[in-house]
Amino acid sequence: MNILVVGHESQAAECRQKFGETHHYEIAAQPTSDSINWADVIFDFLLEEDSLKRYAKLQTPVFLNTVFTTLASLKKKNPDLLTVFGFCGMPTFFNRELLEVSLRSTDQRTDLEKICQLLSTDFAVVDDRVGLVTPRIICMIINEAYYTVQEGTASRADIDLAMKLGTNYPLGPFEWCNKIGIEHVYHLLNTVYHDTHDERYKICALLKRDCLT
Secondary structure, eight states: OEEEEESOHHHHHHHHHHHOTTSEEEEESSOOHHHHHHOSEEEESSOOHHHHHHTTTOOSOEEEEOTTSOHHHHHHHOTTOOSEEEEOOSTTSSSSSEEEEEOSSGGGHHHHHHHHHHHTOEEEEOOSOTTTTHHHHHHHHHHHHHHHHHTTSSOHHHHHHHHHHHHOOSSOHHHHHHHHOHHHHHHHHHHHHHHHOOGGGSOOHHHHHHHHO
């Protein structure tokens, strides 16, 4: 398949790791008409307004990184978007066994199955909500770990070790935060908190300080 990755090299690398080198890839910060026409499927990690306008009435499947937004809100602003899916494009969450996807309607599931079969990936359909599922869970755990350090209960290293040994996590919350990028964690928590007003996502002062300094 011809896969257009709208994003940066690090995101294209995750695509190659997930889907393999048998496909053809093109990377662009902004898609052109030629690259869109060439593509069999598009993964847009950036969601620039100019790019979204280029996808208007496009039949080619386009996966949009909706971790900080929703398909519903994107469709409201861009009603001519047709074959679009939401996906989790936050760093470290893409190259996993399951492709985390949101749909505009259940009617899209058959099309999604066909695409994922061609890409040789399993998928999980989640609700079209800000933060999707995995990012909001992991970032909430990172936030709680920051609260634990702030309260003086344990050190960062001890928390990372405890979570790996006690819960079999592949990474401790602070290790995971470093890989994701604290600015992404902060943005995700802030977005989910304003969407839900749930105190679980209220950003720890220590996390905010680390992000902004």
